[in-house]
Amino acid sequence: MRAEAHTSRHKQAIRHAPPRHAACNSLLRRETGEQALHRWSKLSTMTSALATPRSERGTPPTDRASRIRYEPAALFCQDLMSETSPRLFIVSPHFDDAVFGCGALLASHPDAAVCTVFAAPPEQDMQTEWDGKAGFASAYESMRARTIEDNHALAVLETIPVRLPFRDAQYHDSPSVSKLAATLEETIYGSTANTLLMPLGLFHDDHCLVFEACCEILPRMSHLEWFAYEEAIYRQIPGLVQQRLVDLAERGIVATPASPSTDHAPDHERQTLLKREAVCAYESQLRAFGPHGYDDVFASERYWRLTVDRQHRHRH
Structure with a gap:
């Protein structure tokens, strides 16, 4: 009975998936109902692991190496990544940034992990200008819908979602750099x-x-191995990428144009189709950007290999 109810819920989820952007309909890949159900079942398993209450996960041990699996994001990484062994870990500020900036790359790396940093709703509900542009009456409504959109997009790319408990700047509760760095570092170590x-x-x-x-x-x-990706849409602002490259050099980090390697020849047509389908899942954000405000997400992705200049750090 429980298994039947579980299957029924996933069929309903697929049936009530948010409508895709009209411009994308002709480019969507075909899949059977069984394939769609499999993707949703896999995604549900991942989400339920992250949602397990701390009280049900036992008492955290005192040593750091063992304690990592009890942290929500780290638990998600360790328990699921050990099963699927993804090698690519993409840090995404918001739900859509990794797909907008790296969607084609993700299409050729199934079971990569996308770590969304600002994935939590505000403590108190509120209204913001951006959420209003996206078609939402409140922050709570926005975060619920955007999470569902992200689930759809990452399922298209067969990507593992990892979500950190921080809040978007528009909700006036940004973490400190040190707190965010510590959480990211521990999450990466758990992967x-x-x-x-x-x-x-x-x-x-x-x-x-x-x-x-x-x-x-x-x-x-x-x-x-570290890479930086140029965020789609914002990279079009004149001089912004160049300023950031100078900033990296001043920090002793060398940026060289390069793309992460893959163990097989990329199928560019397939990558394009899958990225377009994934992008179209973020219907609310496309609405907020406007009809031509997001065209850049379909342009070629650009990456920079990052290495530490040890001599620079020694001099400083």
Whole structure:
């Protein structure tokens, strides 16, 4: 009976999925009902693991290496990544940033992890200008809908969602750089990733905050391969990318144009189709950006390999 109810809920979820943007309909890939149900079942298992109350996970041990699995985001990473062994870990400020900036890359790396930093609603409900543009009457309504949109987008790309308990700047409760850096570092340690992608930190306060936190932990985790991705839409602002590259150099971090490697030849047509379908899942955000405000998300993705200049750090 329980299994039947579980299956029924997923069928309803698929049936009531949010409508896709009209411009995307002709480019969507075809899949059977069984395939869609499988993706939703997999996603539900991941989400329920993250939602398990702390009281049901036992008493955290005192040593750091063991304690990591009791933290919500780290629990999610360790329990699920050990099963699927993703190697790519993408830090996404908001629900849509990783897909907008790295969707084609994700399409060729199934079971990569996308870590959304600002995934929590505000403590008190409120109304904001951006949520209003996206079609929402309140922050709570917005976060519920955006989480569902993100579930759809990441399921299209067969990507594992990891969500941190921080709040968007528009909700007036941003974490400190040090607190965010500590949480990110512990979450990454709990994963099996060997390649990290961080935002270049363009324009938006939340993006800049995530950039600062990543720059803080990069030297301590330089045994991993690091890349920065140019955030779609914001990278169009003249001079912004160049300013950030100068900033990285001043921090002793060398940025070289490069893309993360893949173990097979990419199917560019498939990558394009899957990214477009995933992007179209974020219907509320496309509405907020306006009819042509998000065209840049379909342009070529750009990445920078990041390495620590040890001589620079020694001099300073």
